[in-house]
Amino acid sequence: MLKILVIQTAFIGDAVLATGILEKLHTRFPDAQIDYLVRKGNEGLFKGHPYLHELIVWDKQQGKMANLFRLLARIRTARYDKVINVQRFAATGMLTAFSGAKETIGYDKNPWSRFFTTRVPHIISTAEHPKHEVERCNDLIRHFTDDEVYLPRLYPTTEDFAKVxxxxxxxxxxxxxxxxxxxxxxxxxxxxxxxxxxxxxxxxxxxxxxxxxxxxxxxxxxxxxxxxxxxxxxxxxxxxxxxxxxxxxxxxxxxxxxxxxxxxxxxxxxxxxxxxxxxxxxxxxxxxxxxxxxxxxxxxxxxxxxxxxxxxxxxxxxxxxxxxxxxxxxxx
Known part of the structure; x- marks a missing residue:
């Protein structure tokens, strides 16, 4: 079974936009185990998500670095086939580079990108050449899927709809x-x-x-x-x-x-x-x-x-x- 970890530990909106990757990975590889690493505080977005095998949470507020190294040990133990890093920051770059995954994927602007097996150009959007974040996300998985961009999606539960x-x-x-x-x-x-x-x-x-x-x-x-x-x-x-x-x-x-x-x-x-x-x-x-x-x-x-x-x-x-x-x- 293909085991994939997607990493996006930035703010709420970033975690939502990256779900287009989850949608596409599930569609292309319906039997894959897909895990998602997010920052503490964002886990409520993914309660009951139908395509996630496991939601991994990084507490950045209490013992940030100690928790980071505990996460690294956990990720290495999982033996992922692919780790996909949607961020450009050093901490998640380190997790990606030393994950032990068969393929490590991330943006070329990440400080650890030289250690990734697949480096993807991070293209800034401009008025002259607009590029939405969901397109940038798809850039990370295009080489083993295709050019089609999937939109982000959340899955409110039956209880959520009943509440409102x-x-x-x-x-x-x-x-x-x-x-x-x-x-x-x-x-x-x-x-x-x-x-x-x-x-x-x-x-x-x-x-x-x-x-x-x-x-x-x-x-x-x-x-x-x-x-x-x-x-x-x-x-x-x-x-x-x-x-x-x-x-x-x-x-x-x-x-x-x-x-x-x-x-x-x-x-x-x-x-x-x-x-x-x-x-x-x-x-x-x-x-x-x-x-x-x-x-x-x-x-x-x-x-x-x-x-x-x-x-x-x-x-x-x-x-x-x-x-x-x-x-x-x-x-x-």
């Missing part, structure tokens, strides 16, 4: 207003201005982590819309995806909830402030749309990941987005 069934009694939209990066986050005042114009018959659910409760409270306290409910900290990641699947529209920043929506092919309105879709991390749903300023700003984009504050102090990439751009994506 009661929220679907009337037409609704979801908004996910938070982001780790300030300049990726559509401002609270702009969310409020938008919600004030959403028809009262449409329920609004605010999605987010426990740490996003204060932001949700600010939005609810500021809007005149009569039916806005915060679910921040109330739903797990798969439950959020299960709710988003049946929304009229999901309004998200350039952040993890956008990839949740892509993973269940949910309608998506992706709001880009300081970043741009050309970086290669855009929405992938059939019903996806991009919302960004219509003004030509010489300061945008100001970075790949965003900043803790607008470098220019004005944040015009967010404040010049019009409410009509969001409202125009509501089904009539």
């Amino acid at each position: 069934a009661g929220f679907k009694a009337q037409p609704f939209i979801c908004i996910a207003p938070a982001s780790v990066w300030f300049t990726k986050q559509y401002p609270a005042a702009k969310w409020i201005a938008f919600l004030d114009r959403v028809p009262a018959g449409i329920k609004v659910y605010i999605l987010g982590a426990p740490g996003d409760k204060e932001l949700a409270k600010e939005i609810i306290g500021g809007t005149k819309h009569p039916a806005v409910v915060s679910l921040c900290g109330e739903l797990g990641m798969l439950q959020s995806a299960a709710l988003m699947k049946d929304a009229l529209m999901n309004y998200v920043n350039d952040s993890a909830p956008m990839h949740f929506a892509s993973s269940v092919n949910a309608p998506t309105a992706a709001i880009y402030c300081s970043t741009i879709p050309a970086f290669g991390f855009g929405p992938l749903s059939d019903g996806a749309a991009i919302i960004e300023t219509r003004e030509q700003l010489d300061c945008r984009p100001c970075g790949l990941h965003g900043h803790a504050a607008c470098p220019k102090g004005h944040f015009n990439c967010a404040y010049t987005i019009k409410e009509e751009q969001l409202l125009g994506l509501l089904p009539q």
Whole structure:
């Protein structure tokens, strides 16, 4: 039996986007044992995943390096045929290089790539030559599969759908207003201005982590819309995806909830402030749309990941987005 390990221990959205590899590997090699290594905190995304034999978790917060070497021993014991590293960082490069696998695959920009049996060029996406992250992921397995790119997918369980069934009694939209990066986050005042114009018959659910409760409270306290409910900290990641699947529209920043929506092919309105879709991390749903300023700003984009504050102090990439751009994506 073919034994394969896929490594992606970066953030939530990265772990979701790499699931396209899992989909394709299962389709091409249905009898293979496929394992996935993720960082602690992301394991909830893969509860009940039908194609995974084992989910391996690296705790980076407590005893990071000690846990890394324990993982290495575990990986070597498993005797994988292929180890596929979706990252460019030294720690996972070391795991890959010394995994003992028959084939070790990773990007050429990884510091340990000289020790990989297969090195794949990591191509940065640009506006002139766009390349989505799912295409970069497929580059890692193209040589033993083919050129077809598989989209990411998550598998909310029956229990996840049951948890959110009661929220679907009337037409609704979801908004996910938070982001780790300030300049990726559509401002609270702009969310409020938008919600004030959403028809009262449409329920609004605010999605987010426990740490996003204060932001949700600010939005609810500021809007005149009569039916806005915060679910921040109330739903797990798969439950959020299960709710988003049946929304009229999901309004998200350039952040993890956008990839949740892509993973269940949910309608998506992706709001880009300081970043741009050309970086290669855009929405992938059939019903996806991009919302960004219509003004030509010489300061945008100001970075790949965003900043803790607008470098220019004005944040015009967010404040010049019009409410009509969001409202125009509501089904009539």
